[in-house]
Amino acid sequence: MHSIKANLITISIRRCVGFIAAPFILLPFSSAANDSQDIIPEVETITVTAQALKVASPNQETEKTVTIVDRSELEARDIQKVDEAFRYTPSVVSPYGADNDTDWLLVRGFEPSTYLDGNRLYKEGFWGWTAETYGLESIELVKGPNSVLYGEAYPGGVVNLVQKKPTDAPQKSMTFSVGNKDYVNFGIDISDWANEDGSQRYRLVAKVDQKNGELDGTDSQRVYLAPSYSIDVDDATTLTLLASYLKDDGVPQNGFFPLEGTLKALPNGEYISPSTNYGEPNHDQFNKTQVSLGYILKHEVNDTWTLNQNFNYAYSKLYLRSSSAYPDSWLDSDPYSLSQYTLVNDGDAKSFTLDTNGVAEWFQGDFENTLLVGMDAQYHVNDWMGNGTGSWIGTINTLNPAHTGAYTSPADISANMVDNKITKQQLGAYAQMSSIWQQRWIANVGARVDWVDVENRADVSDQVKDTQLSLNTGLMYLSDSGFNPYASYSESFYVISSIDWVTDKLYKPVESNQIELGVKYTPDWMDGYINLAWFDITQENATASAMVDGALATSQTGEKTSTGVEIEAQSQVTDALSLAANYTYSDVRENDKRASLAPRHLASLWASYDFAPQGLGDVVLASGLRYVGESIDASTGDVVPDVVVWDAMAKYRISSQWDLQFNVNNLADEEYVASCDYGICYYGESRSVSATVNYQW
Secondary structure, eight states: OOOOOOOHHHHHHHHHHHHHHHHHHTSOOHHHHHTGGGOOOOOOOOSOBOGGGSSOOBGGGOSSOEEEEEHHHHHHTTOOSHHHHTTTSTTEEOTTOOOSSOOOOEETTBOOEEEETTEEOOEETTEEOOOOGGGEEEEEEEESOOHHHHSSOOTTEEEEEEEOOOOSSOEEEEEEEEETTTEEEEEEEEEEESSTTSSEEEEEEEEEEEEEOSSTTOEEEEEEEEEEEEEEEETTEEEEEEEEEEEEEEEOOOOOEESBTTTBOOTTSOOOOTTOOOSOTTTOEEEEEEEEEEEEEEEEOSSSEEEEEEEEEEEEEEEEEEEEEEEGGGSSOOTTEEEEEEEEEEEEEEEEEEEEEEEEEEEETTEEEEEEEEEEEEEEEEEEEEOTTOEEEEEEESSSOOSSHHHHSOOOOGGGOEEEEEEEEEEEEEEEEEEEETTTEEEEEEEEEEEEEEEEESSSOEEEEEEEEEEEEEEEEOOTTSEEEEEEEEEEEEOOOSEETTTTEEOOOEEEEEEEEEEEEOOTTSSEEEEEEEEEEEEEEEEEEEEETTEEEEEEEEEEEEEEEEEEEEEEOSSSEEEEEEEEEEEEEETTEEOTTOOSEEEEEEEEEESGGGTSOSEEEEEEEEEEOOEEETTTTEEEOOEEEEEEEEEEEOSSSEEEEEEEESTTOOOOEEEEETTEEEEOOOOEEEEEEEEEO
């Protein structure tokens, strides 16, 4: 790209970069200059890198487990929600079945944190960011505790949503889809130059869709718009401006079902239909508006230093009225009558995140060194009116729920409504050093200090101020055969912002650590890789739920652990055939007892065959099998049976510009219970069918 003439924007950015760069440039690195003549030739690497690592590092040379679901895979499997993206990833489950207003993921037995281009997205209770997958270039998953890079984070890992951004080469596409459950979708994606030399580029992604939910009477409609603009300020500096708008409207679905009637038959032998709705579809509402504004600034200071700064402002406004039903007192109740509750949340959440870091790369003798140093700040505030876990509004029949009774004369729940305000602030400083010795040994060590302030104001208020030190380290050996063994250790912490009903205090910070041992193997005899990992995660101050005075309360009871083995392989077997397979064994325990929601065995296989290289036509056929092993309801001891789900895809390239694609998830329409916990069960998603026409120009 050619440089553009300096203007007011350019001058402002340069001044900003100079200010940010000053403390980093002053760091002494005379050895880098002295040894520049001894630069070791870089070995070509065919593996991809993850933006979530903050430093460019090939996955097969990273001493932790990383999964990247790129744009081609998102399209091939017609992935419409983030929790669908990892269906063919080891150690990942979506235990609560289908949901039309949120994503559900457990990674190695724990929830992960979500980020947008490296910026933390707020999630607390019903206040979670909704990602539109059509607006994403890829979805990254770094498994396990990872507080050194991001500060407060859940131990399941980092899910980083990489937004579509302007491309160097112009590209334009449209997509139109229809399917069962009244699914209709239209999207457009345009990336082009904004000036003659291409030093300024823009991209516009837009989408509208609608579909019905899994439960009777539920539906959703979405409008999504995401413009972005990139400026090559000069040969060393690039600024990308990003924005998004999302509007969701519909009737929420609460797939909470009693254990009797799903996992077990009712006394007279009946089972509850998976489409049964215990809510009030004529009155329940889910209205959500999201806006994000941000930028990504990159400046190459010299041959050694690169500076990066990410900023994101996220705003969401939610109105939720959502009804569901549960057995009376949860135990020993009439199985044909359920207590109905309604939940109300009305308010907004705002988040500001800013991350500034510098990356230095230099050679010193036989060592190739990379240093990452940075600071970040986060501010989240959530202000809403709500009624806690819900208000009782009457009873409903288990097999024949009527959706008129309680709302004919709505119960007065005003006494249950409470003003809530949660404020979370974090300031962190971090550093990570990686060295490669003689292109054989990779050693990595990192440390971070965070200052966290969490305050919850409601009918009971409390505040926690905490300072946390997080560490990580790793070691890997690179062999000529592509057989790379490694070991790593990492830590994480997070502060729960809700009040403990038992103590009327905020919870203590939850701390976790992970040990991972493994091998990443990229053999010469195959176009692909085979990875094996053993992990052990320990969480202190873990939370667990129990019945207190007839209500489900969460308290900190001790320790939660997860130990397991993952093996995954991907191979382009021939020009036409590609295969991806994985298997996971894990043992997740709470206070040394097997935990709910966590199957011990997971496995999947995805095969794709392209007939074009064989001269048999422009057709691609693909199919996959997902196996989810038995899990348990730890509160009752009941076993949730295992299941195999079959997915399929067919694609026909009509021309260089047009293609037609068919996707079917759960092809056999397998009816199954995904999981159970505290006597509540969740059905898995039923068959979904879509036909998509894509046009590129």
